[in-house]
Amino acid sequence: MKLLRILAGLLVPPLGIFLTVGVGPTLFINILLTLLGWLPGSIHAVWVIVKHEERMDREGVY
Template sequence: MPFTASDICKIIIAIILPPLGVFLERGCTADFWINVLLTILGYLPGILHALYIILKY
């Protein structure tokens, strides 16, 4: 499945602010709250989780 322009924008947003990238992809679900927690605990785990969510869905 090829990347679209919105996927690239979401990836850039996920690097800057990981929970926002997850919110744009999945909405206010458990994935969003897990990402908020991971970002609070450490910025890098939040980024990795956000990229995983964006690339998976």
Template sequence: MAITTVVLNILLPPLAVFLKHGLSGTFLISLILTAIGWLPGVIHAFIVND
């Protein structure tokens, strides 16, 4: 995993997921989880961008 991906996973989880998977269901899940709370969004981003 590149350092830029790690930084984006932490700062802007939906953007990191979007850059890897595009506009898909995974991106929407990331948006919802980040809206609920920052930490669930970060965890999801790290799992999806593995």
């Protein structure tokens, strides 16, 4: 599932964010960054996805 979210974050950044954290401020920030350019949106999406995975592993949620 992590690989799918990272690929979605690279190809369609808001979709990757939505699949990871749902609707919230992070999604709206990513939409704004994606409107400014695909690259900033993709970088933000991959960063959020990786950090979310690290936090979940550290907290032992999975």
